[in-house]
Amino acid sequence: xxxxxxxxxxxxxxxxxxxxxxxxxxxxxxxxxxxxxxxxxxxxxxxxxxxxxxxxxxxxxxxxxxxxxxxxxxxxxxxxxxxxxxxxxxxxxxxxxxxxxxxxxxxxxxxxxxxxxxxxxxxxxxxxxxxxxxxxxxxxxxxxxxxxxxxxxxxxxxxxxxxxxxxxxxxxxxxxxxxxxxxxxxxxxxxxxxxxxxxxxxxxxxxxxxxxxxxxxxxxxxxxxxxxxxxxxxxxxxxxxxxxxxxxxxxxxxxxxxxxxxxxxxxxxxxxxxxxxxxxxxxxxxxxxxxxxxxxxxxxxxxxxxxxxxxxxxxxxxxxxxxxxxxxxxxxxxxxxxxxxxxxxxxxxxxxxxxxxxxxxxxxxxxxxxxxxxx
Numbered sequence: 001x002x003x004x005x006x007x008x009x010x011x012x013x014x015x016x017x018x019x020x021x022x023x024x025x026x027x028x029x030x031x032x033x034x035x036x037x038x039x040x041x042x043x044x045x046x047x048x049x050x051x052x053x054x055x056x057x058x059x060x061x062x063x064x065x066x067x068x069x070x071x072x073x074x075x076x077x078x079x080x081x082x083x084x085x086x087x088x089x090x091x092x093x094x095x096x097x098x099x100x101x102x103x104x105x106x107x108x109x110x111x112x113x114x115x116x117x118x119x120x121x122x123x124x125x126x127x128x129x130x131x132x133x134x135x136x137x138x139x140x141x142x143x144x145x146x147x148x149x150x151x152x153x154x155x156x157x158x159x160x161x162x163x164x165x166x167x168x169x170x171x172x173x174x175x176x177x178x179x180x181x182x183x184x185x186x187x188x189x190x191x192x193x194x195x196x197x198x199x200x201x202x203x204x205x206x207x208x209x210x211x212x213x214x215x216x217x218x219x220x221x222x223x224x225x226x227x228x229x230x231x232x233x234x235x236x237x238x239x240x241x242x243x244x245x246x247x248x249x250x251x252x253x254x255x256x257x258x259x260x261x262x263x264x265x266x267x268x269x270x271x272x273x274x275x276x277x278x279x280x281x282x283x284x285x286x287x288x289x290x291x292x293x294x295x296x297x298x299x300x301x302x303x304x305x306x307x308x309x310x311x312x313x314x315x316x317x318x319x320x321x322x323x324x325x326x327x328x329x330x331x332x333x334x335x336x337x338x339x340x341x342x343x344x345x346x347x348x349x350x351x352x353x354x355x356x357x358x359x360x361x362x363x364x365x366x367x368x369x370x371x372x373x374x375x
Contacts, residue, residue: 037328040363042310047347050300051224058219067091072090076088078188078189080185081183088210117148190211221273236300236301240275240298241296250277252276304347311325311359323345
């Protein structure tokens with residue numbers, strides 16, 4: 001009985017040893033490499049370039065005062081609509097003391113001249129009524145009196161303008177009223193009530209009271225790499241995507257390509273481009289949500305081909321200036337056999353590539369190697 005158990009144990013050890021040897025042998029043998037099989041498809045291809053930039057109004061106007069002074073009232077704030085000629089702010093004039101003294105002196109002198117002219121006119125009128133002087137002499141005196149009255153009025157208005165910035169005759173168009181020069185949206189009001197402002201002149205740009213822009217006329221401004229700028233032409237269509245409005249695509253038309261590099265990024269020159277943005281009728285409700293300076297991306301179609309034979313670009317083998325594919329020769333053999341064949345390629349969109357010659361639509365080609373999940 002003991003001898004039987006010994007033989008049985010020995011047999012089990014032999015079986016385990018042989019099984020282990022066979023298992024290791026089978027695992028050590030190279031496994032056949034399997035590849036995916038791809039069929040050419042007819043597609044529309046387009047090579048696009050993505051340009052980052054921002055949305056801006058075509059024209060943004062800085063509204064500045066016509067006189068220097070202090071802001072006493074702001075009638076508008078950023079985000080409000082304003083019409084051309086509408087008042088944005090009111091100013092209080094800070095008069096120049098030399099000009100003020102000169103204006104006051106002119107008023108006093110005009111009053112003296114007016115008083116003298118009035119006295120002469122009354123005296124000459126009495127004589128004229130009695131027939132003691134000629135009509136010609138009387139007309140000269142009356143004309144001098146009228147001129148003295150006009151000079152007194154002008155001197156008074158000049159004093160009011162110098163001292164207050166407004167006179168009785170031009171109250172509606174006073175320089176103390178800062179008016180918008182265009183119709184649009186107020187983008188910014190960088191001043192506050194009480195701030196001193198100065199007018200624009202030869203020596204300075206003046207103080208900006210408000211920035212106004214027509215937000216219905218927008219442009220996309222961005223930079224494109226020098227390797228792609230040569231493919232652009234004015235008038236090319238674009239699709240604009242605004243970061244804050246992801247669900248809406250805005251059509252645009254390229255209208256400006258800078259002839260000079262605007263910046264250098266990573267050693268490559270960048271050229272500025274501008275495109276006119278159009279808000280489609282389906283997105284008119286989103287128009288008020290568009291704000292100046294929004295980040296945006298533009299998709300530009302550089303090349304395109306319609307209904308061409310394509311395969312995934314990963315199936316192409318590049319060798320120097322030549323391109324090859326591996327066409328399935330016999331799918332029934334194990335492993336599958338392939339034929340290396342030269343092909344002529346065309347446009348690529350980065351995923352699929354056009355096959356112009358060397359491959360038929362009913363043929364199949366080798367794709368990527370299959371990756372099996374490890375158990």
